[in-house]
Every structure is written in C-alpha cells, then in structure tokens.
Amino acid sequence: MRRFSLLRWVLALLVTYPFAPALAQKTKPIAKTTAAAAVPPAASAPLGALFAAYWDEQAKLFPLAATTQGDNRYNDQLPNDQTQAFRSQVQSFYQKYQAQLRKNDRKALSVNDQISYDILDYDLSTKLADLQQPTWMLPFTQFASFPNSMGQLGAGTGNQPFKTVQDYDNWLGRVGGFPVWADSAIGNFRRGMRAGVVLPKALVGKMIPQLESFVVTDPAKSLFYGPLTKFPATFTDADRSRLTAAYQKAISTQLVPAYARLAQFLKTEYLPQARASSGIGAVPGGPAMYAQAIRFWTTTALTPAQLSQTGLAEVKRLRAEMEKIKTQVGFQGDLPAFFTFLNTDPRFTPYKTEAEVLAGFAAIQARMAPNLPKLFGRVPRTGFEVRATEAFRAASAAPQYSRGTADGSRPGIFYVPILDATKFNTVTNSAMETLFLHEAIPGHHYQVSLQQENTALPKFRRFGSYSAFNEGWGLYTESLGRELGLYTDPYQQMSALILDIHRAIRLVTDVGLHTGTMTREEAIRYMLANEATSEQFATSEIERYMSLPGQALAYKVGQLKIRELRARYEKQLGPKFDLRAFHDEILAGGTMPLAVLERRMDAWAVRQR
Structure with missing residues (x-):
C-alpha cells in the first residue's frame, strides 16, 4: 500500500533506494545516436507556469524526493510526515493545484498539453484518494x-x-x-x-x-x-x-x-x-485500502478477480513454454524436477568471486551493444554502472535499478545482491541476461534516463513515476533478448520464462494474500510449485507483497499493455510498422498512466499511416 510519507515519495520516484557500495563495475556514458522520435514541445506559457509552481512547491514538501532528483536546496530538511498536520498540509496542496489545473479548458489545449493535463490531474486525484486511507497507521x-x-x-x-x-x-x-x-x-x-490496523x-x-x-x-x-x-x-x-x-x-x-x-x-x-493474517484485507477498512492500492499501482480499474484470472492464464501459458525448453534440452523428468536441476547443477553457478559476477554483467552489455541501434534511435547520455548491493541489505534485496541525475553528476546504477558468488545462479533467481535487460539496458536505464534528460517535459513528467509504465516497460524489454543478440542458449531462454512466470505468479499471490484466499504459507507453496526458485527467495518475495499490497501487480499489467499495443500497430501498419520508432515514441513522453499511454500511442499510429 502507499504511505503518505517521505518514503512514499522515494518509492514513487525510484525503483529502489539509491545507495552505492564501494565495489563497482563502471562504464562510460552511453553514446547518443540519431533521434527517431520527436521530442514533445514545451508546455504553453500559462500551463508551464502552473506546472513549474507545482513542482517547486512539492520539492519543499518532500525534500527527500528533491534530493533524489538532484535538487539540493533542501538537503538539510527532514519534515515529520507522520503527523496529521503534515497530511492536512499535503491535502490542501493537492486540492489547490487540482483546482487551478481544472480552470483550464482541456479541449483548447495542444495535444502535448492535454497529455500533461491528464497526467497531472490523474496524479492529484490518486494522491487525494490515497489520503483517505488509514495507511499512516503502518x-x-x-x-x-x-x-x-x-x-x-x-x-x-x-x-x-x-x-x-x-x-x-x-x-x-x-x-x-x-x-x-x-x-x-x-x-x-x-x-x-x-x-x-497492524502488520503481520x-x-x-x-x-x-x-x-x-x-x-x-x-x-x-x-x-x-x-x-x-x-x-x-x-x-x-x-x-x-x-x-x-x-x-x-x-x-x-x-x-x-x-x-x-x-x-x-x-x-x-x-x-x-x-496479526496472524497475511493480507491487508483482514484489517478494518482493508478491502478499500487494497482497491485503492490496485488503482494506484496499476493505473487501471481492474478488479482483483480480473487480475487473478489474468495471472492464472499467464502461468498456464508460460508453463507450456517451459515444457518446450525442457524437451529441447533433453531433460528426462517433470517440470519440478527440471526446476531442481536448474537450481543445483554446477554449470549454472560458474563464479567464485563478486568481481567475476560483475564482469559477467559487463560481458552481457558488450554482447548486446552492437544491436541496440536496431531497436532504439534515442539513447541516454546519463552514465551507467553495475554495482554489488551493499552488505547490510543484500540478504533481503532484489536486483534493482537506481536512477541517475539528469545533469550526469550521478550515474544510473544496477544493483545486484551477491551474498555468495559461488551460489550465484545465472539462470534461476539471478537470470543474468534477463535481469540486465529489465533493470539496466534497455529497461529502466533507458526509460528513466531519457525521461529525465528531456527538458521539454514539465518537471513533474521528467521526474515522475508510474510503476505500471516503468515496470511494464522493464518486463517488456526482457522479451527483446533475441533481437539484441542474447538468449542464444536455451537455458537463458528458460531464465526469461522463469522471470516472466514470476510476474504472473505475483498477480495470483498478491490478490490471494490481500483478499484472504491465500495465506503466506499457501502463497509460498504456489510460487515454489510454479517456478525454479528457492524457499528462501519465495519467502522473501511473498513477504514483500504482504508489506506493499498491489505493487507487485504493476509489472505484468504494464507488460501486457505494451505487448498489446505493439501487436495492434504491427497489424494496423503492416510494412509501415517501425519497431525502433515504436520504442522511441513510448519513451519520448516519459512515464504516464496506461490509459494516457494508449491514447498517445494510438495517435502516433495514425500519424504513421
């Protein structure tokens, strides 16, 4: 669930909390290529002033978010967001700017201003709805x-x-x-x-x-x-x-x-x-909290039942694809036995040191780099690094991306937890090629950096975050491995399926936990039965969903929407469909609610004809 706090803003703006351990695998800033998508024009003067004032005032309210974005004016401040007075102040702030925004005639605005209007109005409405939930008690x-x-x-x-x-x-x-x-x-x-209203x-x-x-x-x-x-x-x-x-x-x-x-x-x-219960639905007001969490994280009106059914269908589809890989490599035994093989065979744990793991990721980047211009015309200027997750949080951390700053003073960082390099499995939990595509290039690093570098966007769009868009893009880019020169090994193809089914399982388990149809233990067993993972990892994941209801839904919902749009335009445009232009256009406008993205991309497809 979303907490209206300093932490809430940090979570909204980051895939993870940024913190750098000493050991790093550095790369040079990525070279810029010819742009293939038009940069949206700057906002008109009246709206531009409103957007600028909104962003400047929210930086004072949320100084940690400002620090994250490279705005260092409030680096000495830590307001107490745990008070009713602070929540009332925030509510008044959102109401004020929504009222000012709605004084504008949306129909009279330019196309890009209409997009900005829709994004900000959606954002303010969602945040005001969040304030009505008692999540501050957690x-x-x-x-x-x-x-x-x-x-x-x-x-x-x-x-x-x-x-x-x-x-x-x-x-x-x-x-x-x-x-x-x-x-x-x-x-x-x-x-x-x-x-x-207590935690499990x-x-x-x-x-x-x-x-x-x-x-x-x-x-x-x-x-x-x-x-x-x-x-x-x-x-x-x-x-x-x-x-x-x-x-x-x-x-x-x-x-x-x-x-x-x-x-x-x-x-x-x-x-x-x-409490002994696992999901937020068990506390007073819990069902309403979960419904709001779904709206926030997915930016859709999907119901728990719809999300669960989608998850079950995706699990079934992906298990069938796994069976094909199992047959292809000649493994004798059922799928659970194949999972055990992938988790235990020494060939999938080739490393001895942390430095070797980081070098492995650098090698993946080198293999895919020559193919990137085929799929992307616009690439970031922001530097990029792969780093080991610091020791104090590595045990409970997942591989994550931390955004750099728009001015280049801090690079984008792909954090990799390496508890024991000798047990770092390249196919299952650590799925190296797939994780690099998602968390690094062309996933979060491209998406976040290009957005921040686009100075034509108002700052609330340059530095904003919608998990369904961000994580949907990251999960979608996992499917680009073959086109980028990766997934030449059937076991790495299997790793892509393992991570994809993991996100489908999230739909089933997140809904199950928070609607009371699954306990913590049942959710762990379901995950272990359907993917190649360890009980330790499954436990950590399920407890993550318990702690942040609805967040795990964003990945698969966003991925399916982007895949749906690509298939739609491939069919509509035929030989006129340009995959590189499609990717560039998705990223050109920055993060946004999925409905706004769909309207924007439909208009792009019309222009391609």
Whole structure:
C-alpha cells in the first residue's frame, strides 16, 4: 500500500533506494545516436507556469524526493510526515493545484498539453484518494522502510551528497529530524494497534533485526560514520575535526537512541499484537485500502478477480513454454524436477568471486551493444554502472535499478545482491541476461534516463513515476533478448520464462494474500510449485507483497499493455510498422498512466499511416 510519507515519495520516484557500495563495475556514458522520435514541445506559457509552481512547491514538501532528483536546496530538511498536520498540509496542496489545473479548458489545449493535463490531474486525484486511507497507521515495513533508507542516504555514497562542508552540515540537519520522526512513527503504530490496523507478525519479525543493526556502541562502527572516512581532500583540518565530533555526537545521541527505541517498541509492544493474517484485507477498512492500492499501482480499474484470472492464464501459458525448453534440452523428468536441476547443477553457478559476477554483467552489455541501434534511435547520455548491493541489505534485496541525475553528476546504477558468488545462479533467481535487460539496458536505464534528460517535459513528467509504465516497460524489454543478440542458449531462454512466470505468479499471490484466499504459507507453496526458485527467495518475495499490497501487480499489467499495443500497430501498419520508432515514441513522453499511454500511442499510429 502507499504511505503518505517521505518514503512514499522515494518509492514513487525510484525503483529502489539509491545507495552505492564501494565495489563497482563502471562504464562510460552511453553514446547518443540519431533521434527517431520527436521530442514533445514545451508546455504553453500559462500551463508551464502552473506546472513549474507545482513542482517547486512539492520539492519543499518532500525534500527527500528533491534530493533524489538532484535538487539540493533542501538537503538539510527532514519534515515529520507522520503527523496529521503534515497530511492536512499535503491535502490542501493537492486540492489547490487540482483546482487551478481544472480552470483550464482541456479541449483548447495542444495535444502535448492535454497529455500533461491528464497526467497531472490523474496524479492529484490518486494522491487525494490515497489520503483517505488509514495507511499512516503502518509507517514502515521490512521492505518499505524509511529507517533503512536513512542508512542508505547517510552512508556517504548514495543520493545525499557529501562533497562540500555544507553538504556535511546539511546531513546533520537532516539527522536532527529523525528522532522526532521515529517517535511519531511509534505513535502511529500505537494508533494502529488500537484500531486493529497492524502488520503481520511475519513482517515485524524481520523489521526488528534491521533496526537493531543500526544500534552500535562505537560510532565508528556505524553505517553513518561512512562520510567521515571519505573527507574530500579540500577540507581543512579544522573542518574535519569539527565534523568528526559532530557526527560522533549525532550518531551516539540522536540516531542510535532513535533506532533503539524503534526496535524495542516493535519487540516488546507491537510484535505481541501483530496479526496472524497475511493480507491487508483482514484489517478494518482493508478491502478499500487494497482497491485503492490496485488503482494506484496499476493505473487501471481492474478488479482483483480480473487480475487473478489474468495471472492464472499467464502461468498456464508460460508453463507450456517451459515444457518446450525442457524437451529441447533433453531433460528426462517433470517440470519440478527440471526446476531442481536448474537450481543445483554446477554449470549454472560458474563464479567464485563478486568481481567475476560483475564482469559477467559487463560481458552481457558488450554482447548486446552492437544491436541496440536496431531497436532504439534515442539513447541516454546519463552514465551507467553495475554495482554489488551493499552488505547490510543484500540478504533481503532484489536486483534493482537506481536512477541517475539528469545533469550526469550521478550515474544510473544496477544493483545486484551477491551474498555468495559461488551460489550465484545465472539462470534461476539471478537470470543474468534477463535481469540486465529489465533493470539496466534497455529497461529502466533507458526509460528513466531519457525521461529525465528531456527538458521539454514539465518537471513533474521528467521526474515522475508510474510503476505500471516503468515496470511494464522493464518486463517488456526482457522479451527483446533475441533481437539484441542474447538468449542464444536455451537455458537463458528458460531464465526469461522463469522471470516472466514470476510476474504472473505475483498477480495470483498478491490478490490471494490481500483478499484472504491465500495465506503466506499457501502463497509460498504456489510460487515454489510454479517456478525454479528457492524457499528462501519465495519467502522473501511473498513477504514483500504482504508489506506493499498491489505493487507487485504493476509489472505484468504494464507488460501486457505494451505487448498489446505493439501487436495492434504491427497489424494496423503492416510494412509501415517501425519497431525502433515504436520504442522511441513510448519513451519520448516519459512515464504516464496506461490509459494516457494508449491514447498517445494510438495517435502516433495514425500519424504513421
């Protein structure tokens, strides 16, 4: 579910929380090729002023989101979004701009302004609807955790800049707001306990050790000590001494006590009252919360029943494709036995070190690079890197992409959890070629970077995020492997099917969990029966869906819409259909609700005739 908090904005703007471990496989910025899609014109003056004012004001309200986007004006601020006063302020803000937007005659606007109008109006309506749900009683979970994101920001290698003395002082200002935030979150958890709106026990048990990992007696052992080990050479001895003392004090007197209070509260008060049920439908008002979560994440009016049926049909289709691969490679045995073979045969765990895994991803990029111009005319200027997920969150993390900045000061980063390189399976959970297509190139890196680099778009479109579009695009690009020179090995073809069926399973299990037709244990068993994965991974995934209802639906819903549009235009346009132009046009307008995308692409198809 969406929480109206600083974390909510970070989740909306990122595929993951950005934080960089020390080890990285770097690449040069990607070269730009000839554009194949027209860049949308800038907004007309009146609407342009409205869009600019909206974006500037929301940056003040959500300073963490501003930091993520490279807007460093508010890097010292951490407002307490856990209060009713803050939620009321946000509601008034959205209502004000929706009223101003609707004063414009939509029919009199240019085509591009109509698209911007529709996107902003949809966004404001959705956010106002979110505010009506009591999700503030569930401030964070083991997966969507602002306390964890504080650690990622404060380590010194993520979105929070640590380049100047002012940068270091800014972080101290942000840290100063965290104890109040933590105490207010505890208060909201307690309100939820009284109302019966509580988290599942299985999730709370994972949250406690996460928080306890931040509780240290020696400040130098804290993740937040990281910036002190990487002072820029230009800092004076006086600045280094002052900042070191200030950071040690902040860690000992502000951060560690706040994390300790959160952990102790969850362990002694909250866990005993956490619920045994798995889905949000079991709490008071839960069905309405889930319905709103579906609308938010999928940008559609699909019902739980429709989503579940789609998932079941996709699982059936993809299992049939897997059977073909099994027959092709000559495996004797049923599909579950094939899954076991893929998970255990040594040929699929070829690496010994983390560096070898990262080099493997670099090799995939090199193989596909010559074929990219065949499918894309417009490519990003933003740099790109593959990095190992930092150790403190790797155990519960999935492979993820973190957006770079539009000015190129921070590259886009594909994070890969590598707990043990010798167990890094290239076909099943780690499906290397498929993951690279989705999380990196031409998936999220192309989609996010091209959007941010397009200065003709208003900023709410340049830096906005709709998971159904973003994740739908990422999942769609997994199907481009053959056209990009990958999937030459039937086992890598199998890996693509494994990841695709995983997203279909999400439709079945997410709906099952949150409508009460599946327990946590039943959902885990369903996943294990239908894909080649481990019980540990399946458990982590199911608990992710439990923590963020509806989010897992976005992938398959978005993918199916993009596939539907491609098939429609291939049929309509025949020899006039240009796949490269189709891809460029989808990405040219940036992220948007699926209905708006469909109208925009239908108009593009008409122009192609």
